[in-house]
Amino acid sequence: MTNTQVTLVQIDNYGPWTVTPEPRREADLQTMQSRLYADISQFVGNRGGYVFFSRFDNMIAVTNGLSMADHELLQESVNNRYPVTLSLGVATGTSPVQALADATTLVQEAGSAQDKSRRECLKGRAIETAHQTADDVQIAHFDVINATGNYTDELNAFDTFIEIEQGYAELMRHMRTAHESLSFFVGGDNIIVTCPDLTEGDYEDAIHHVEDAVDVELQVGVGRGENAHDAGFAAKHALEICRADGTRVEVDW
Numbered sequence: 001m002t003n004t005q006v007t008l009v010q011i012d013n014y015g016p017w018t019v020t021p022e023p024r025r026e027a028d029l030q031t032m033q034s035r036l037y038a039d040i041s042q043f044v045g046n047r048g049g050y051v052f053f054s055r056f057d058n059m060i061a062v063t064n065g066l067s068m069a070d071h072e073l074l075q076e077s078v079n080n081r082y083p084v085t086l087s088l089g090v091a092t093g094t095s096p097v098q099a100l101a102d103a104t105t106l107v108q109e110a111g112s113a114q115d116k117s118r119r120e121c122l123k124g125r126a127i128e129t130a131h132q133t134a135d136d137v138q139i140a141h142f143d144v145i146n147a148t149g150n151y152t153d154e155l156n157a158f159d160t161f162i163e164i165e166q167g168y169a170e171l172m173r174h175m176r177t178a179h180e181s182l183s184f185f186v187g188g189d190n191i192i193v194t195c196p197d198l199t200e201g202d203y204e205d206a207i208h209h210v211e212d213a214v215d216v217e218l219q220v221g222v223g224r225g226e227n228a229h230d231a232g233f234a235a236k237h238a239l240e241i242c243r244a245d246g247t248r249v250e251v252d253w
C-alpha cells in the first residue's frame with residue numbers, strides 16, 4: 001500500500017518582498033524563482049525525491065527518504081544563499097491529496113504566507129527508515145502521443161502550448177477529484193502524477209476522460225518504489241514500452 005510523504009515548500013512573506021521597497025524587476029524575480037527551484041530540485045533529487053515547481057512561491061515535493069534533519073538542512077542552506085527563507089510542512093498518507101492537505105494545514109497553522117513573524121517553520125513528521133517499503137510511492141508518467149508530429153511540427157508554438165495545457169488541466173482535475181492524485185506539468189508534453197494505489201483500469205479511464213473532454217491523446221507508464229525516483233524511473237521505463245509497442249497504459253508490476 002502507498003505511503004506518500006509530501007512536503008509543502010512555501011517561501012516566507014514572498015508577496016511583500018517582491019514589492020519592497022518598490023516593485024522588483026520581473027526578470028530578476030523569474031531568475032531567482034527558477035534558481036531556487038533548481039537548487040531545491042537538486043537537493044531533494046539527490047536524496048531520491050521529486051519536487052514540482054507548481055506556483056514557484058509554493059512548491060510541492062514527494063520526499064519519501066528525506067528525514068526532518070534533511071528538511072532542516074535545506075532551510076539552512078537556502079537561508080545562507082538566497083534573499084528569502086522557506087517554511088516546510090511534512091505529512092504522510094495513503095492519499096497524496098490528503099498528505100498535501102495535512103502538510104498545508106501545518107504551515108497555515110504556523111502563520112500566514114504573508115506573516116512577517118513566520119520564518120522557516122518546520123512542521124510535521126517524516127517516515128522512519130525502518131518503516132519504508134518498496135511500494136510506498138506510485139508515480140505515473142503521462143505524455144501526449146506524438147506531440148511532435150501532431151503539434152510541435154504543425155502548429156505555431158503558442159497554439160501547441162494551449163493544446164498541451166488543455167490536456168494537463170483536464171488530467172490534473174480528473175486525477176485530483178476521481179483518484180486523490182497530484183499531477184504536475186514537467187515540461188514538453190510530460191505530466192508526472194503522484195498517486196495512491198490505482199489500477200491499470202483507473203489509468204485507462206483517465207486517458208479516455210481526457211481524450212473525450214479535450215481531444216488530447218495521452219499514454220502513461222506507471223511505477224512503484226521506495227521513493228519518488230525509484231517509482232518515477234520505473235514509470236519512465238514503462239512509458240518507453242508504450243512508445244515502442246503503441247500501448248496506452250503500461251504498469252511496472
Ligand SMILES: Nc1nc2c(ncn2[C@@H]2O[C@H](COP(=O)(O)OP(=O)(O)OP(=O)(O)O)[C@@H](O)[C@H]2O)c(=O)[nH]1
Pocket residue numbers: 143144145146147148149186187188189190236243
Ligand atoms: N520532463 C520530461 N520531459 C520529457 C521527457 N521525455 C520527453 N520530454 C519532453 O517531451 C517533449 C516531446 O518528446 P516526446 O514525448 O518523446 O515526443 P512525442 O513526439 O510526444 O513522441 P512520443 O512520446 O513517442 O509519442 C520533449 O521535447 C521534452 O520536452 C521526460 O522524461 N521528462
